[in-house]
């Protein structure tokens with residue numbers, strides 16, 4: 348991969364490669380855009396097939412965070428980290444402390460939190476080296492695991508999408524096929540179960556499937572069958588790119604609404620959903636609950652305030668559908684437009700001359 352070509356293509360600000368021989372840390376911190384504020388985005392730990400795949404994931408996820416934070420109305424830019432390694436085997440305290448020192452070296456330009464493969468305990472280790480970490484244990488005045496709040500936002504967004512597709516936002520009696528029943532999806536299933544939805548679950552982790560099937564009277568299926576199953580709503584809650592050339596013609600759902608980041612493999616797959624009349628709730632709009640939650644820590648955390656704020660996802664998803672219908676554009680394009688307009692307006696106002704502490708003129712006596 349020609350890294351500067353990639354960075355220039357989507358205008359990335361900075362990519363930091365971090366290694367620590369002692370602990371085995373190999374991490375990539377990608378900062379996409381800090382126009383709105385410091386870059387906030389989680390840390391993913393995953394076994395990548397190649398280093399190139401890890402860089403690609405970091406870049407794609409970081410850009411997604413810029414758009415997610417902007418569209419959610421947060422004064423935060425976008426960034427993300429991937430740590431190369433198996434979260435079940437390769438973790439050690441020194442690794443997260445070494446990573447924490449790298450975050451500290453960015454002096455507040457990047458703030459991290461959990462993502463796939465990392466936990467509150469990992470964030471607590473990072474916190475030993477830096478304050479630029481959220482989602483740490485509640486005893487530090489923090490919010491802990493963001494997943495239940497992300498799940499509540501996905502649930503709200505799914506209801507808005509159901510209203511668009513079926514004329515009512517009730518999920519009672521609707522069949523929801525959930526792909527990946529990890530942290531977010533387990534909490535999502537709790538909401539769905541309470542509302543009387545019929546749930547189908549799959550996961551590559553058999554224990555996770557068993558736990559969800561038992562708790563929510565869900566039907567368990569094999570991972571690849573999720574695309575062929577009869578359902579009203581497909582909820583991708585595992586990894587990205589599951590809407591692709593191989594799967595798109597198999598999906599029978601009228602609605603796609605789930606927590607996974609980067610659900611569309613390529614933009615053309617969003618165009619195809621639009622042409623097929625499938626109601627797609629764009630990933631970074633519907634899954635913004637986690638980031639709304641951890642961002643609240645920066646002002647002194649208040650759970651009740653957060654749960655109210657997360658309900659904005661219902662309205663944001665509706666707004667996306669309105670823009671999409673008005674301009675006859677796919678919903679993912681409508682979402683990008685909403686985020687880009689906010690960044691552009693802030694960027695334009697920042698062009699004014701400001702005598703602040705960072706300007707050369709402010710040092711004149």
Ligand SMILES: NC(=O)c1ccc[n+]([C@@H]2O[C@H](COP(=O)([O-])OP(=O)(O)OC[C@H]3O[C@@H](n4cnc5c(N)ncnc54)[C@H](O)[C@@H]3O)[C@@H](O)[C@H]2O)c1
Nearest residue numbers: 493494497527529530531550551552585606607608634637
């Ligand atoms: N945790 C959050 O607050 C949050 C916020 C926003 C977005 N997200 C995104 O939501 C998704 C899920 O996050 P999470 O925190 O629940 O992660 P998680 O690791 O707890 O859960 C993911 C689950 O998906 C399963 N999985 C992986 N590949 C699969 C496949 N091919 N088929 C079926 N199952 C598969 C895993 O075994 C795991 O159980 C990720 O894409 C993440 O980036 C999470």
Ligand SMILES: CC(C)C[C@H](N)C(=O)O
Nearest residue numbers: 389460461462493637638
């Ligand atoms: C800041 C974190 C809660 C980020 C979360 N993993 C996301 O993708 O939105």
